[in-house]
Amino acid sequence: MSIHVTSVSKSYKNQKALDDISFSVKKGEIIGFLGPNGAGKSTMMKILTGFIKPDSGTVLVDEIDVLDTPIESQKNIGYLPEHNPLYAEMYVREYLQFRAHIYKVDKSQIEHYIEKVGLTAEAHKKINQLSKGYQQRVGIAAAILHNPSVLILDEPTTGLDPNQLVAIRALIKDLGTEKTILLSTHIMQEVEAICDTVIIVNKGKIVANETLSNLQKNTHQILSVQFDKPISEADFNSLSNIKSTLKKGDSWVVTFNSKEDMRPKLFDFAKDKGLKILELSSEQEQLEDLFRKITS
Numbered sequence: 001m002s003i004h005v006t007s008v009s010k011s012y013k014n015q016k017a018l019d020d021i022s023f024s025v026k027k028g029e030i031i032g033f034l035g036p037n038g039a040g041k042s043t044m045m046k047i048l049t050g051f052i053k054p055d056s057g058t059v060l061v062d063e064i065d066v067l068d069t070p071i072e073s074q075k076n077i078g079y080l081p082e083h084n085p086l087y088a089e090m091y092v093r094e095y096l097q098f099r100a101h102i103y104k105v106d107k108s109q110i111e112h113y114i115e116k117v118g119l120t121a122e123a124h125k126k127i128n129q130l131s132k133g134y135q136q137r138v139g140i141a142a143a144i145l146h147n148p149s150v151l152i153l154d155e156p157t158t159g160l161d162p163n164q165l166v167a168i169r170a171l172i173k174d175l176g177t178e179k180t181i182l183l184s185t186h187i188m189q190e191v192e193a194i195c196d197t198v199i200i201v202n203k204g205k206i207v208a209n210e211t212l213s214n215l216q217k218n219t220h221q222i223l224s225v226q227f228d229k230p231i232s233e234a235d236f237n238s239l240s241n242i243k244s245t246l247k248k249g250d251s252w253v254v255t256f257n258s259k260e261d262m263r264p265k266l267f268d269f270a271k272d273k274g275l276k277i278l279e280l281s282s283e284q285e286q287l288e289d290l291f292r293k294i295t296s
Helices: 041-048 070-074 092-103 107-116 132-144 162-175 188-194 212-217 233-238 263-272 287-295
Strands: 003-012 015-025 030-034 056-061 077-080 150-154 180-184 197-202 205-211 221-227 242-248 251-256 277-283
Touching: 003 041, 015 041, 015 056, 015 197, 015 205, 030 041, 030 188, 041 056, 041 150, 041 180, 077 132, 092 107, 092 132, 107 132, 132 150, 132 162, 162 180, 162 188, 180 188, 188 287, 197 212, 197 287, 205 212, 205 287, 212 287, 221 263, 233 242, 233 263, 263 277
Parallel strands: 030 180, 030 197, 077 150, 150 180
Antiparallel strands: 003 015, 003 056, 197 205, 221 251, 221 277, 242 251
């Protein structure tokens, strides 16, 4: 396991930020670490990086105990905080050389990482001359300069325009081919596009820890069906486990409260009604809707 967290709790005075949190992340996974504001996400990330200590529990990164040997574990961790801490008056290369000196990284590697994050054309500029998207690239370059195996990104696309968001999303996905990534974000489309697994935290506790596909399957089943003849909403009353029906163009979107495959039931329904099915497809519930249900 790249990350192994066991029974971690953390309180600030009388407020419990984390309450007996446990989870593991396999090597090479991109994990969406989600939760409402104040759920404990940033606290967990700061504990993973060794920035703060929990009240109890253990944290291992690449089998190294973060609490006992924080400096050693930090060699394997790259971290981009929510508020990207850059020296805006420095030039891009100058700043990365400064970071390379801190990490004792050979400065000859800097050009490789400038190219990797797509900064080649901007590397001669001062950081305060860059757009927000390119400043995020500088932050990511600084986080991976020492070639860590684990990358922790806290809201890496906040404040980006749609074009910048797509570019940073593609960069993160590319980095995920060689690193384990824990990604905190409030943008659900980003999670759906990038992440393998989703961990949702609410009020200091983990309320979901599933692959994205399983999380979407384990709630409601949504089928879109088009018949050869018009029917009314009342016609669906003979079907069991229906949660809702919605007319969308020539099709009906039918949501079932069941994990059972309801497609055979729809075929039987059509036969009984003297209908032919022209189109039938399965839809997944949007992560944003699932997030609201789980954390409300």
